[in-house]
Amino acid sequence: MDLQERDERRAVAEAAVEELSEIGVVGVVLPWVDTSGITRTKSVPLGKLPSAAAWGVGMSPVFDGFLLDDSIVAGRYAGSALGDLRLHPDLSRLTLLAGQPGWAWAPVDRYRQDGQPHVQDSRSLLRRLTGELAGEGFTVKAAFEIEWVASQAAGLPDDPDAFVPALTGPAYGLTRLIEVSDYGRDLLEALDAQNVVVDQFHPEYAAGQLEVSVAAEDPIGAADTSVLVRATIRAISAQHGLRVSFSPKVTAEGVGNGGHVHLSVWREDQNLMNGGPGTFGLTADGEAFMAGVLDHLPGLLALGAPSVASYLRLVPSHWAGAYAAWGLENRETALRFVTGADGERQSAANVEVKSVDAAANPYLLMAGLLAAGRAGLRAGSTLPEPVGIDPGTLTDEGRRDAGIRGLPTSLEEAVRAFESDAVLTEAFGEELSVSIAEVRRGEIALFDGVSPAGVAAAVRWRH
Missing domain, CATH: 3.10.20.70 (Glutamine synthetase, N-terminal domain)
Incomplete structure (x- = not known):
C-alpha cells in the first residue's frame, strides 16, 4: 500500500x-x-x-x-x-x-x-484466490445459509447459560413464525436497511431454530455478508430479550446449526452449473469444479467443520452430509446439486456444500472451496456417479461398492487430511496452514476427555 x-x-x-x-x-x-x-x-x-x-x-x-x-x-x-x-x-x-x-x-x-497484507489474514487470502480464479477466466457466485437458535436470555434459575428455546411451535411450523412475528419483522427490516438481499426467512427443524438465506454474490461479499447478518441477528435478538447461538451443537442431544454454502461457477455470463451435456445439465467445467470440491472435502472440513463440536453434528441421517458423495437434491450427501425450477436454471443452478457449519471462519472456508474447485478445473476432474439415496442406509460393503467414502468423524482426522492436502496447504501458505492446524489441535486438547454435553455447553454461546 x-x-x-x-x-x-x-x-x-x-x-x-x-x-x-x-x-x-x-x-x-x-x-x-x-x-x-x-x-x-x-x-x-x-x-x-x-x-x-x-x-x-x-x-x-x-x-x-x-x-x-x-x-x-x-x-x-x-x-x-x-x-x-x-x-x-x-x-x-x-x-x-x-x-x-x-x-x-x-x-x-x-x-x-x-x-x-498479513500472510495469515483470511480476507486477503480470499481476495487473492478470487483474483487468481478470475485470471483463469472464472468467477464464482456464493452465499452462506445462516441457521441459529433463539433462547430465553435468562436461561434457567440454576443455570443462566442453559439453552431454553424461545419458540415452542413445531419444526417449520407457522405457529413458530407467529411466535416471533415482531422479531422477524424487525430483523427483515434491519437487513433490508443494510442492503442485504434476503431470499428466505423461515423456522427450521431444531428447537428454537430459524434460518435466513441471502442472495448470492462474489466470494468476498458473501463472506462479509455472513458476518454482517450474524451481527444483525445478535443485535435484533438482544432488543427482543433473546440470546442466540450459531453453534454446530447447541445441546448434545439436539440437531445443530449448519452453515451451508451455495456455489456456482461462471464464465462471463454463463452459469457453468447448467446448459451442458453432462449429468443434470452440468458443463464439463461445472463438473470439474464440483469434483475438485468433492475430492478435497476431507481436508476442507478442517476449515468448514473446525470445532470439536462440529463432529457431534456431522453424523449420518441428520441432513448434515456426512458422506463424500453428491446427488440431485440429496440432503444426505455432502454435495447437494440444485438445479432450480424449469425456466430459471441458468441463474439458479448451484451446488450446496452441506457438511460445514457456522463455527467456520467464512473467509477461510470460502478460500478453501475456491482452491479445491480451481484444482478440479485445472485437472479437468470428473464426478463419480450421483447418489440417489441416503448413503447411511447402505451397508459398509454397499458404500464401498458405490465408491462412497465417509468424511472425517473427528477434528483430528480432518486436521490430518488438511495437512496432507497439498492443494489446500500450498494455496494457504505455510504460516497460515501451520496456524490452522495448531489452533485446531489446541481446541482438541481443550476438550480432551470432555463429554459431548460438556462440549456443547462450552461452545454454545461462543459462535
Missing part, C-alpha cells in the same frame, strides 16, 4: 464521515474473524475513520493463535505477544447498522506495518 492509495482511502473516508455524521453515527465497528471462527473487533469514533482508512488501527497478531475460549496457542507462527498489525477498513462495505443505532460497520483487512 503506497502513499497514493493511503490518500485515496482517506478521501473516501472523509466523504463518508460527512454523510454519516449528519445521521447521528458516532462510531464504526471494525471486525475480522479469527482462525477459530470467532468474530473479533475494534472500533473507532467516526472522526477517526479517515486515519483508520489511511494508516489502519493497531492490533496484535496474537489473535491468529486464539482459541474459542480466548486461551492462546503458542504456535510456530501465531500466538506471540510480539509485533503489530494494522486493521484497514474496506469502505466499499461501509454499512449503517440498523440494529445498533449510532454505529456503522466495515470489515477489515489486516496489513503489516510496511503496508503488505
Whole structure:
C-alpha cells in the first residue's frame, strides 16, 4: 500500500464521515474473524475513520493463535505477544447498522506495518484466490445459509447459560413464525436497511431454530455478508430479550446449526452449473469444479467443520452430509446439486456444500472451496456417479461398492487430511496452514476427555 492509495482511502473516508455524521453515527465497528471462527473487533469514533482508512488501527497478531475460549496457542507462527498489525477498513462495505443505532460497520483487512497484507489474514487470502480464479477466466457466485437458535436470555434459575428455546411451535411450523412475528419483522427490516438481499426467512427443524438465506454474490461479499447478518441477528435478538447461538451443537442431544454454502461457477455470463451435456445439465467445467470440491472435502472440513463440536453434528441421517458423495437434491450427501425450477436454471443452478457449519471462519472456508474447485478445473476432474439415496442406509460393503467414502468423524482426522492436502496447504501458505492446524489441535486438547454435553455447553454461546 503506497502513499497514493493511503490518500485515496482517506478521501473516501472523509466523504463518508460527512454523510454519516449528519445521521447521528458516532462510531464504526471494525471486525475480522479469527482462525477459530470467532468474530473479533475494534472500533473507532467516526472522526477517526479517515486515519483508520489511511494508516489502519493497531492490533496484535496474537489473535491468529486464539482459541474459542480466548486461551492462546503458542504456535510456530501465531500466538506471540510480539509485533503489530494494522486493521484497514474496506469502505466499499461501509454499512449503517440498523440494529445498533449510532454505529456503522466495515470489515477489515489486516496489513503489516510496511503496508503488505498479513500472510495469515483470511480476507486477503480470499481476495487473492478470487483474483487468481478470475485470471483463469472464472468467477464464482456464493452465499452462506445462516441457521441459529433463539433462547430465553435468562436461561434457567440454576443455570443462566442453559439453552431454553424461545419458540415452542413445531419444526417449520407457522405457529413458530407467529411466535416471533415482531422479531422477524424487525430483523427483515434491519437487513433490508443494510442492503442485504434476503431470499428466505423461515423456522427450521431444531428447537428454537430459524434460518435466513441471502442472495448470492462474489466470494468476498458473501463472506462479509455472513458476518454482517450474524451481527444483525445478535443485535435484533438482544432488543427482543433473546440470546442466540450459531453453534454446530447447541445441546448434545439436539440437531445443530449448519452453515451451508451455495456455489456456482461462471464464465462471463454463463452459469457453468447448467446448459451442458453432462449429468443434470452440468458443463464439463461445472463438473470439474464440483469434483475438485468433492475430492478435497476431507481436508476442507478442517476449515468448514473446525470445532470439536462440529463432529457431534456431522453424523449420518441428520441432513448434515456426512458422506463424500453428491446427488440431485440429496440432503444426505455432502454435495447437494440444485438445479432450480424449469425456466430459471441458468441463474439458479448451484451446488450446496452441506457438511460445514457456522463455527467456520467464512473467509477461510470460502478460500478453501475456491482452491479445491480451481484444482478440479485445472485437472479437468470428473464426478463419480450421483447418489440417489441416503448413503447411511447402505451397508459398509454397499458404500464401498458405490465408491462412497465417509468424511472425517473427528477434528483430528480432518486436521490430518488438511495437512496432507497439498492443494489446500500450498494455496494457504505455510504460516497460515501451520496456524490452522495448531489452533485446531489446541481446541482438541481443550476438550480432551470432555463429554459431548460438556462440549456443547462450552461452545454454545461462543459462535
